[in-house]
Amino acid sequence: MANKVRIKFWKGEGWQQFRRLLIYFKPYWKLIAIAFVCALIVGSSGGATTYLVEPTMNKIFANPDKDAARIYLALIPLAVIAIFVFKGIFRFLQNYILRIVGQRVIREIRNLLYEHYQALSVDYYTDTNTGVMMSRITNDVTIMERAVPALTNLFREPLQIAFLAGVAIYMWWQMALIVIVIFAVSAYPVARFGGKVRKYTRRGQERMGVLNSILKENFSGIRVIKAFAMEAYETMRFRRENQRLYETNVKRVVFDEISAPAMEALGSLAAAAVIFYGGMQVVNGTISSGEFFSFVASMGMMYEPMKRTSRMYNDFQGALGASDRVFQVLDTMSTIVDEPDAIEMPPIREKLALESVHFRYPGEKNDEVLCGVDLEVKVGQTVAIVGGSGSGKTTLINFFPRFYDPNQGRVTVDGTDIRRFTMSSLRQRIAMVTQDTFLFDDSIRNNIAYGQSEADLERVVAAAKMAYAHEFILSFPRGYDTSIGELGVRLSGGQRQRLAIARALYKNAPILILDEATSSLDSESEREVQRALENLMEGRTTIVIAHRLSTIRRADRIVVLKAGQLVEDGSHEELLALGGEYARLYNLQFQE
Ligand SMILES: Nc1ncnc2c1ncn2[C@@H]1O[C@H](COP(=O)(O)OP(=O)(O)OP(=O)(O)O)[C@@H](O)[C@H]1O
Ligand SMILES: [Mg+2]
The missing domain is CATH 3.40.50.300 (P-loop containing nucleotide triphosphate hydrolases)
Structure with a gap:
């Protein structure tokens, strides 16, 4: 399935997609640049807070000079508030800007995609599953939206990690190296779990797609199902697919839930090493307790940005995969132009x-x-x-x-x-009347005048009269303003055909192409349709099946x-x- 496309961005495969996707973001480059500056500020704020732990400990708690301690006591809380307020403001700005930009871009791509679909020729529609086309425009475009926010955060979070690591190394470089080694070793299993989660998430989406198409088919074919008394069979079919979806989801849950504890267990290893070795150093007086806690805080605060980095990376991957599918549609050329x-x-x-x-x-x-x-x-x-x-x-x-x-x-x-x-x-x-009449969920009047911007009621009525549709239309509570949706399935086959004929009469085209309905109507209805057709064919060049x-x-x-x-x-x-x-x-x- 197309969903399986996994873009190995670092190997250059995703580069094309990414470059092409960027084109749509380009008009907003100034806003995006501002967002990057905000991200830079947010990214450095974590390091700033943990950096303050050291003076808090050493200058307040462990300061023999009580007057100096009081000054720091006033300053450091203010600094903490300032940092968080700052961080909050810039974080809001960054996310707000990017999400608005993202929304604008998907609005644009959605419109383009729809326009492109409208332009594609009939053969494309015969060959392509409707559900798939719809999912391009609904799901895939939504996933694409995340590309640039994800990218900015892929800048922000590692930056955050770098600053925190910087503080940790500054405070205590020997220990920092040990912890980094532990983290690096533990990264592999965690990444593997993440891969499994992605795999089963993707598979779950595919299964959901299958379920969707079963639903669509069943709801539109419900009469056939009932006529053949196949309810039990169809229920079975649904249950089977639903069971598959369940199994996939169970697997995902396992890997999803196992990764956090696994990561924490590995984290505890690092923590134990830090406490044991670090405590010894503090007791021996090699490092101050301020440096120790500053170090611990920096390490602890790295966990969240690390988790977010991996999630953002997945979002980014997903966005590239989705753009691939959307671009494929945009690249499909109409065969008839x-x-x-x-x-x-x-x-x-x-x-x-x-x-x-x-x-x-x-x-x-x-x-x-x-x-x-x-x-x-x-x-x-x-x-x-x-x-x-x-x-x-x-x-x-x-x-x-x-x-x-x-x-x-x-x-x-x-x-x-x-x-x-x-x-x-x-x-x-050319006016065409086909075997199956398609009516839009709109008023009868607009259905008859379809294709003309302004429905001229006088002409609509004239067309309906010639199509022998006027009387039954008037029998509806709201006459010509009755909407097809309101009527639901209450239009008979003959009535639908006469509406189609009225539509063709309204169009008043010189060439008429007619594919007569094969289903036979009762003789009364048949006669009316027949007379309507005679009116329609009058004076036109007609080819009729x-x-x-x-x-x-x-x-x-x-x-x-x-x-x-x-x-x-x-x-x-x-x-x-x-x-x-x-x-x-x-x-x-x-x-x-
Ligand atoms: N989209 C398509 N792709 C491939 N083959 C097609 C397609 N549409 C029709 N055909 C084939 O072309 C042939 C002619 O089909 P067509 O629909 O023109 O027949 P028809 O004379 O209109 O039949 P009917 O009276 O049943 O409507 C058939 O063999 C059909 O299977
Ligand atoms: Mg045919």
Whole structure:
């Protein structure tokens, strides 16, 4: 899985990602520079506090000169307050600045990503899992946000450690060396535990992803599940995945919880050495008790920054991994783009045509779906396409709005290749009604006027009337302002289709591409949809994948598609008389 990508930054693998990520932070470089200065101040404050332990002990507690001790007694607490107030202010500034910058950057990247998704062509969407696309924009971008804060803290925390170590060495360098050796030796097992925790965290996220996709599938397919009485089976499937998630999480918990005690045990080793050897030195008078405690405090205060450093490093790694996934999407090029000098599509005057079109879907194993299709549709005509399931009908109509481009041959309008036209102008001139109607969670009025910025109610009503949708829309409590979400699943198949037809009528495009719904409606509803369609087709150049006899009868011409080729072409009567593929299909489908 993509999640497994582990960027070995120190080996240069993450350098590219990091550089690219920095581009998005660049506009804020001044703010980030301020944050670094703040981090410098915060980083040095720890050392300053432990440094004060020595005068506290030696100048106050162990000072034979009581007057001098009193002066220090007044000064040192003030110094402590000053240090912490200072530290607090700069720490706040640092974190505040970086988090705001982080939020701005993710806002930007999210918008870019969404824009990019919108621009990608249809084939990308057929090949990519929706859940994965969503997680890029929700999770991955959020993880990326942490890159720069993590980086600043990767500067601040080691700095803190360095200052504390500096104080420790200054106070007592021999002992400091011993403790550093102990720490260095103990770093290895601790790092190993950390690695395990990361591994199981990642695996847990993957399992959670699987669980999510099961949920998505089940909720949207609940009718099928119920119809097949598969509730128990689906519950089992869910339980199994959930169990896997549990097992991964248990492993993570073990390693997560073991690392702190392990670290403390090793720490105690250092502490014991310090007390034993250090106590001896203090008793012997080699070092003062002030130096001793200052040393101990410095060492003790190193624990937190060390823990934070490792966490920040993980955050940083995570951010690089996430940027890798996001950049992959941003680097995916749309397969269908406007030519640089594309022109506005002029009004269609004469004909629409496919010229020896060959096509196979992207992918190694796919066979040719269309092998040399020629088709001409005169302006104002209706051409019906019939053919068995899988013969390539839907594929064929998808060329007109350029959902796909043919591999060979061309699609033309009045002899000009449609690739010469800008996609937006081309698509403006085409209205499409597909087998499954998609309605947005918005008012009926806006659904009908979809694609137009301002919904003109008069035109919406006119379109709805022509689509025989006006009456049932008025029967809803809020009429045209009723939202689709409010209605939930209460729209019947026929009603949905009529809304789709109203939408196409409202668009009022000269070219109409129609993929008739295969599911049969009851005869009442069927008649209304049929009449709505007649209104829609009126005066438009129409290509329709026909499943209804009435549509076929109305068509000026019928073409028959079989195994990727047009095998017959003519009127209903002509083709019946021919007694070929059309006659066969007709007898199968429409004979009743
Ligand atoms: N995205 C795709 N990737 C690969 N192959 C595809 C894709 N879409 C369709 N096909 C294949 O292309 C062939 C033609 O499909 P198409 O959808 O055009 O058939 P159709 O004539 O519309 O069928 P139906 O009447 O069942 O809707 C089929 O063999 C199908 O499996
Ligand atoms: Mg189809």
